[in-house]
Amino acid sequence: MSVLPSLRAEITAATDRLMATAADLGDADVTAPSALPGWSRGHVLTHLARNADGLVNLLRWARTGIETPQYPDPAARAAEIEEGAARRAAEHRADLELSAARLATAIDELPQPAWSAMVRALRPPPHPAWYVLVRRVRELELHHVDLRAGYTPDDWPEAFVLRELHDCLACWPYGRSTIGAIVLEEPALEQPTREQPALEWRQLGEGPVVRGTARDVLAWLTGRSAGQRIRVVYEGQRAEGDRLPSPPPWLTMPAPANLPTAPPDTYPEESP
Numbered sequence: 320m321s322v323l324p325s326l327r328a329e330i331t332a333a334t335d336r337l338m339a340t341a342a343d344l345g346d347a348d349v350t351a352p353s354a355l356p357g358w359s360r361g362h363v364l365t366h367l368a369r370n371a372d373g374l375v376n377l378l379r380w381a382r383t384g385i386e387t388p389q390y391p392d393p394a395a396r397a398a399e400i401e402e403g404a405a406r407r408a409a410e411h412r413a414d415l416e417l418s419a420a421r422l423a424t425a426i427d428e429l430p431q432p433a434w435s436a437m438v439r440a441l442r443p444p445p446h447p448a449w450y451v452l453v454r455r456v457r458e459l460e461l462h463h464v465d466l467r468a469g470y471t472p473d474d475w476p477e478a479f480v481l482r483e484l485h486d487c488l489a490c491w492p493y494g495r496s497t498i499g500a501i502v503l504e505e506p507a508l509e510q511p512t513r514e515q516p517a518l519e520w521r522q523l524g525e526g527p528v529v530r531g532t533a534r535d536v537l538a539w540l541t542g543r544s545a546g547q548r549i550r551v552v553y554e555g556q557r558a559e560g561d562r563l564p565s566p567p568p569w570l571t572m573p574a575p576a577n578l579p580t581a582p583p584d585t586y587p588e589e590s591p
Contacts, residue, residue: 320584321434321449321581321582321583321584322449322582322583322584322585322586323434323449323452323582325478325585326449326452326453326456326586327426327427327452329452329456329476329478329479330422330423330426330452330455330456330459331423332476333456333459333460333463333476333479334415334419334459336459336463336470336474337367337415337459337463338412338415338416338419340463340466340468340469340470341364341408341411341412341415342412343468344360344408344411344468345408346407346408348360348408348468349361349364349406349407349408349411350405351467352467353465353466353467354464354465354466354467354543355465358404358465359404360466360467360468361403361404361405361406361411362400362401362404363462363465363466364411364414364415364466365399365400365402365403365404365406365411365414366400366462367415367418367458367459367462368403368411368414368415368417368418368419369390369396369399369400369403369418370455370458371418371419371421371422371455372418372421372422373389373390373396374389374422374425374451374454374455375421375422375425376388376389376390377389377438377440377448377451378422378425378426378429378433378448378451379425380436380438380448381429381433381434381436381438381448381451382428382429382430382433382436384436388439388441389440389441390441392441393441396441422455426452429448433448434447434448434449434581434582435447435448435449435580435581435582436448437580438451440454440573440574441573442570442572442573443573444573444574444576446573446574446578447578447579447580447581447582449581449582450574450578453482453486453574453586454573454574456479457479457483460475460476460479460483461541461543464538464543465543472534472535472537472538472543472544473534475534475537480533480534480537481533481587482586482587483537483541484533484536484537484540485587486572486574486575486587487537487540487541488501488520489575489576490569490572490575491523491567491569492567492568492569493523493524494524495524495567495568495569496523496524496525496526496567497524497525497526497564497565497566497567497568498523498524498526498527498528498529498564498567499521499522499523499524499525499526499527499528500519500520500521500522500523500528500529501519501520501523501528501529501530501536502518502519502528502529502530502552503518503519503530503531503532503533503536504530504531504532524567526564527551527552527553527564528551528552528553529546529549529550529551529552529563530549530550530551530552531546531548531549531550532548535548535549536549539563539566540566540567541566541571542566545563546563546566549563551563551564
């Protein structure tokens with residue numbers, strides 16, 4: 320067994336949730352602003368469709384061994400999104416459905432050895448092909464929230480939350496951190512007990528300790544909330560009020576470094 324079937328199921332479920340949201344959007348709705356600066360909902364929907372096609376390119380690379388970039392270059396990626404953003408709602412839905420089907424076919428037809436092939440996104444580091452599935456779930460879940468159409472971080476599945484927290488910490492910008500530690504008050508999204516203490520990460524950088532549930536911490540770290548339910552704690556340092564600092568100034572990474580080449584049985588292999 321490997322993590323592939325569970326990730327494939329996550330993609331299917333996340334796609335179904337996105338399509339249900341898109342089904343309720345009319346033509347005026349898709350032109351309304353999204354949560355991303357300068358992007359309408361149409362931009363977000365187009366990006367998700369082109370992301371699926373870009374990941375198909377990476378799986379083709381893994382299957383054939385012929386380098387096939389996810390996108391030709393950043394300018395081409397931006398142009399495709401801009402070109403598709405103003406379409407009618409029905410066109411967006413059709414594009415989402417067809418692009419998701421193309422990705423599903425590419426996943427189902429990829430030979431087992433090809434999942435260990437190394438591919439590369441627009442930004443480093445390269446990663447094994449199996450991590451394409453993790454990236455697709457990330458795109459679906461984060462950008463579904465960005466639509467501002469009723470789907471929120473509270474709707475994120477537990478498996479997604481814990482995996483993304485793991486990867487956030489694996490890509491932590493230690494030289495630019497705005498906080499010193501993270502303490503999860505509800506590990507595994509359940510009420511902590513004496514036998515299951517809160518999980519924490521220390522020595523992340525300069526700054527206060529932030530405390531909250533795994534879901535709320537992830538939403539804040541990824542810019543999907545202003546941290547309304549995050550608590551700031553100053554430990555052994557002079558307090559400067561209880562204002563939450565800005566999240567660390569990282570760029571979203573395509574993948575952590577040093578991933579296992581072959582698809583692991585579970586990912587992450589241990590909870591964060």
